[in-house]
Structure formats: structure tokens, C-alpha cells
Amino acid sequence: MRFLLLMSYGEVGSGCAPMTEWSPADIKAHIDFQHALNAELLERGELVDAQGLAGPEQARFVVSDGAGAPVVTDGPFPESKELVAGYRMVDVETAERAIEIAAQTSAAPGPNGVPLRQPIEVRQVLSAPDPEL
Amino acid sequence: MTAGTEGLLRGLAPQALGAVARRYGSFADAEDAVQEALLAAATAWPEEGLPDNPLAWLVRVASRRMVDQHRSDDARRRRQDLAASWSLSPSDPVPGRDDTLLLLFTCCHPSLTPASAIPLALRAVAGLTTREIAAAFLVPEATMAQRISRAKAKIKASDEPFRLPSPEERGARLRLVLHVLYLLFNEGYASNSGPDVARTDLSGEAIRLTRILYGTLPEDPELAGLLALMLLTDARRPARSGPDGELIPLADQDRGRWDAGLIAEGVALLTKALPRRQVGEYQLQAAVSAVHDQAACYADTDWADILALYGLLEKLTGNPMVRLNRAVAAAMAEGPSHGLALLDGLEERLGDHHRLHAVRAHLAELAGDIPTAIAELRRAAAGATNLRERHHLATQAARLAGGAA
Numbered sequence: 373m374r375f376l377l378l379m380s381y382g383e384v385g386s387g388c389a390p391m392t393e394w395s396p397a398d399i400k401a402h403i404d405f406q407h408a409l410n411a412e413l414l415e416r417g418e419l420v421d422a423q424g425l426a427g428p429e430q431a432r433f434v435v436s437d438g439a440g441a442p443v444v445t446d447g448p449f450p451e452s453k454e455l456v457a458g459y460r461m462v463d464v465e466t467a468e469r470a471i472e473i474a475a476q477t478s479a480a481p482g483p484n485g486v487p488l489r490q491p492i493e494v495r496q497v498l499s500a501p502d503p504e505l
Numbered sequence: 506m507t508a509g510t511e512g513l514l515r516g517l518a519p520q521a522l523g524a525v526a527r528r529y530g531s532f533a534d535a536e537d538a539v540q541e542a543l544l545a546a547a548t549a550w551p552e553e554g555l556p557d558n559p560l561a562w563l564v565r566v567a568s569r570r571m572v573d574q575h576r577s578d579d580a581r582r583r584r585q586d587l588a589a590s591w592s593l594s595p596s597d598p599v600p601g602r603d604d605t606l607l608l609l610f611t612c613c614h615p616s617l618t619p620a621s622a623i624p625l626a627l628r629a630v631a632g633l634t635t636r637e638i639a640a641a642f643l644v645p646e647a648t649m650a651q652r653i654s655r656a657k658a659k660i661k662a663s664d665e666p667f668r669l670p671s672p673e674e675r676g677a678r679l680r681l682v683l684h685v686l687y688l689l690f691n692e693g694y695a696s697n698s699g700p701d702v703a704r705t706d707l708s709g710e711a712i713r714l715t716r717i718l719y720g721t722l723p724e725d726p727e728l729a730g731l732l733a734l735m736l737l738t739d740a741r742r743p744a745r746s747g748p749d750g751e752l753i754p755l756a757d758q759d760r761g762r763w764d765a766g767l768i769a770e771g772v773a774l775l776t777k778a779l780p781r782r783q784v785g786e787y788q789l790q791a792a793v794s795a796v797h798d799q800a801a802c803y804a805d806t807d808w809a810d811i812l813a814l815y816g817l818l819e820k821l822t823g824n825p826m827v828r829l830n831r832a833v834a835a836a837m838a839e840g841p842s843h844g845l846a847l848l849d850g851l852e853e854r855l856g857d858h859h860r861l862h863a864v865r866a867h868l869a870e871l872a873g874d875i876p877t878a879i880a881e882l883r884r885a886a887a888g889a890t891n892l893r894e895r896h897h898l899a900t901q902a903a904r905l906a907g908g909a910a
Contacts, residue, residue, distance in 0.1 A: 414647060414648055414651060415651055416651065416655070417621075417644075417648050417649065417651040417652030417653075417655055418648065419645070419648050420643075420644050420645065420648065421645075463642070463644050463648070465618055465620050496890065498889070498890055498891055498892040498895065
């Protein structure tokens with residue numbers, strides 16, 4: 373079963389400052405955590421993809437009617453907290469395992485190593501149906 | 506690699522692995538070594554020509570890798586152990602054909618989930634490369650390589666000797682093998698469509714492995730039933746999707762496109778297996794498939810027969826999903842109200858399952874209750890876990906809504 377674990381720019385449970393205001397050591401610890409988590413998921417044969425996205429300043433919204441020129445909206449966006457910051461796609465045996473990975477991701481370290489309690493959106497990817505029986 | 510070499514290598518892979526694993530007594534190490542030998546052959550043979558004895562070539566190269574591996578492990582003691590085990594277990598006289606069975610028994614180890622056993626079996630027994638398996642399951646090659654090596658590590662840790670289980674254990678282990686092959690077939694059947702033509706044909710692999718296994722154990726009725734089920738299902742494949750990969754339900758399929766050869770083969774297998782009177786779930790499912798496959802058109806389907814078969818299957822397995830199929834058969838054989846009655850209370854066992862909504866929608870439509878059918882189709886579409894299925898359900902809902910307007 374494939375799941376997409378989405379991280380947005382939304383408020384984190386720990387209520388800490390944005391990463392740009394952290395100490396370099398805290399930023400490094402956070403990044404090391406993400407790398408270690410990816411390595412662990414790869415080692416377990418579960419990692420499909422993990423990517424961080426360019427910041428919300430670079431986001432564009434595109435709307436088109438298919439005939440005329442598309443309407444492209446640049447940021448900054450008032451609702452930038454709802455934008456996706458990054459994602460992991462995992463291929464796991466159970467939905468419970470996806471939740472477990474999401475929980476691990478949510479507890480990534482913030483300033484002074486305090487878990488961020490970042491909300492992780494867990495979405496199943498549509499794929500093979502259950503066997504006929 | 507030429508198609509000829511590829512086909513040859515895939516046939517030789519389990520034989521080479523069986524020989525090397527028996528000689529050294531370790532499945533996990535032998536599997537690595539044989540993989541390397543296969544890769545070497547894929548490069549060498551098209552350039553240098555086929556060796557006189559391709560199997561012996563693979564076994565020789567793989568054995569050399571095994572010894573190299575142990576040398577680089579830099580333990581003299583290990584080398585001595587290896588030399589000892591080498592002389593203590595001379596090549597088994599068991600012919601190569603039985604190796605497929607032994608390898609499948611090993612890959613379908615009770616400590617592994619089917620999700621780990623399937624890729625391992627595809628590599629060790631079907632002779633696919635990690636890259637091909639990764640592509641079939643749409644994961645990166647490194648991830649699949651890890652999945653396979655973890656599976657092998659579990660088998661190694663279990664310390665099970667590389668030989669056929671005792672006759673008492675063999676039955677249970679064979680059931681596990683059949684289950685894994687069944688899931689592999691379903692995986693291929695479900696994902697086989699549309700633009701992914703380059704993906705490895707997993708249903709085809711499942712059929713190939715099951716055929717080989719059947720060649721080894723032709724007297725097992727459930728194995729024959731499983732092979733029959735695969736063939737009778739695969740026979741409908743050409744008619745099962747439209748030009749854009751959309752799902753075409755049984756009722757609307759062009760039966761002229763069904764594969765008559767596969768149907769005849771499946772029916773023959775089943776006709777031989779059923780009189781053994783050891784009926785099991787695969788034989789029953791195959792029998793349902795055979796009834797469908799032998800009906801000249803949907804209206805000619807012998808629903809009473811199918812209803813009886815699903816009744817037996819439900820008694821045998823207690824599976825609530827079987828009840829869904831039985832409800833459809835009851836509706837067709839005896840009228841929609843009989844089918845709907847069978848769905849009562851299924852929520853408690855199946856939860857908010859989209860298949861339950863899809864079946865209820867179908868039966869409501871048969872009963873002429875279009876608003877319920879539309880509502881249930883929409884719920885089913887929202888809960889579907891497969892994109893094609895969701896499109897199909899949404900299209901059905903739209904069709905009914907349009908007709909009702």
C-alpha cells in the first residue's frame with residue numbers, strides 16, 4: 373500500500389519559531405533527522421520518494437480555460453500555511469505502518485531538540501484493488 | 506540482452522540456484538551468487554556465444570562467487586567450514602525440476618509476509634532482475650533490493666535447512682505457496698492495464714510459476730484449481746478493458762475476444778481435479794470462473810450454479826467478501842430481494858467497504874430503486890482504492906443520474 377505523507381507550512385504543535393530563526397546546530401539536527409529517517413525507510417524497503425519543495429514564495433497558481441492564455445498567480449499568498457512543504461511516499465504493508473512513519477516524521481526535532489509535533493497529512497495512493505475475494 | 510538469452514536465463518535461474526544452494530547449504534548466499542552469475546551471463550553470452558552447457562557455466566561462476574565471498578569475509582575458519590560442508594553434501598541426486606518446488610517452499614517461508622515473499626520468489630524462482638521487479642511494483646531499485654535482502658536475512662536467521670519439508674509439514678507449506686502465487690496473480694491482474702505496457706507482466710509470471718509447480722505436483726487438486734482459476738480469469742483479459750484502459754464489466758464484455766484455448770485448458774484441469782473430492786477454495790473459484798467462461802452470453806449465465814458454488818465457498822472460508830458475490834448470484838438467480846437480504850448485517854463485518862456499496866448499488870438498480878443505486882455508487886466511488894474502479898463507479902453513478910433526470 374502506498375501512502376503520501378504531506379508536510380505543510382501549517383502551525384506546528386510545539387508552537388516554535390520558523391526554521392530560519394533556529395540555531396545552526398538545531399537546523400543541522402533537524403536535517404540529520406530527516407536523512408536518517410530516509411535511510412531507515414530505504415533500509416526497510418519502504419521508501420519510494422522523499423522531496424522537499426521550494427518555498428511558498430516561489431509557488432504559482434495556474435488556471436486555464438484551455439483556450440486563452442492561462443492566469444498565473446504569484447505569491448505571496450495569504451494562505452501560504454496550507455501549501456505543501458515536502459512529502460514522502462512510502463510503500464508499506466499496512467495502514468498502521470504509514471501512521472507509525474507519520475508519527476516519527478511529526479516528532480522531528482525543533483529548537484533545542486524539542487519535537488516539533490508537525491501535523492502530517494496521510495493519504496493513501498489509489499492503486500491495485502483488493503484481491504477479488 | 507537478446508530475448509533468446511533472457512528466456513534461457515530465466516529458465517535456468519532456479520535450476521542454477523537449486524544446485525548451488527544444495528551444494529553449499531545456504532539459500533541466501535547462493536541467491537546472491539546466482540544473481541551475479543546471471544548478470545555475468547547476460548553480458549558474456551550474447552558476445553562470446555552460448556557455452557556448451559549453460560547450466561554448468563552458471564553453477565561454476567556462482568560457485569566461484571560463493572568462494573570469493575567467503576574469502577573476502579577473511580575468516581579462515583569459515584573457509585574450512587565451507588570446504589567441509591562442500592565435501593559433506595555432495596550434489597543431491599534430486600533432478601533440477603524439483604528445485605522449483607524447493608525454492609518456492611523456501612521463498613514462501615512462514616516468517617515472511619506475502620509482500621516480502623513475492624519479490625523474493627520473482628527473483629529466485631522466476632529469474633527476474635531486481636530492476637524488473639522494482640519496475641513492476643513501481644518502487645526504486647534500491648528500495649526493492651533492500652526488501653529482498655531483508656527477506657533473505659529472515660530466512661537465513663530461521664536456520665531452516667535447504668531441503669524439502671517433511672511430508673507432514675509439506676501440505677501447510679504448499680498452501681502458503683499457493684496463497685503467494687494467488688496474490689501475485691491478483692497483483693498483476695489488478696495493475697495490468699493502460700499505459701504501463703512496459704511493466705513486467707506479473708499475472709504472466711504467476712501463471713508461469715504455477716505451471717512449473719503443477720508439472721511437479723500434478724496430483725494436488727488445489728494446485729490444479731489455482732492454475733485453472735488463473736487461466737480461466739486470464740482468458741478474459743483481452744475483453745476486460747477498453748481502448749483507454751477503462752474497466753469493462755463481465756456483462757458488457759465482447760466474449761468473442763476471450764481466449765478459447767485458455768478456457769479449454771482451465772476447464773480440463775478442473776474436470777480432472779474436482780472428482781478427487783478434495784474441494785478447496787481455488788477449485789471453487791475456478792468453477793465459478795468456468796461457469797462464466799462457458800456461457801455464450803451474459804444472459805445465458807447459469808446463476809443457480811454460481812449461487813451454489815458461492816454457498817460452498819462461503820461455508821468453507823467464512824469470508825464476508827464471498828457473501829457479496831453470493832448476493833449478486835442470488836439476485837440474478839432468484840431476484841434482487843434475495844440478493845439484498847444476503848447483504849443484511851454485512852456492515853458489521855465489512856465496515857464501510859466500497860465493495861459492499863458497489864454491490865448494494867447494483868442490486869438496487871436491478872430492483873429498480875435508482876436513487877439508492879446512485880447514492881450507493883457515489884459512496885462506493887468515494888471509498889474505492891483503485892483509480893480505474895473509482896472511474897468506473899463514478900461513471901455508473903453519472904449514467905444512472907443522467908437517466909433519472
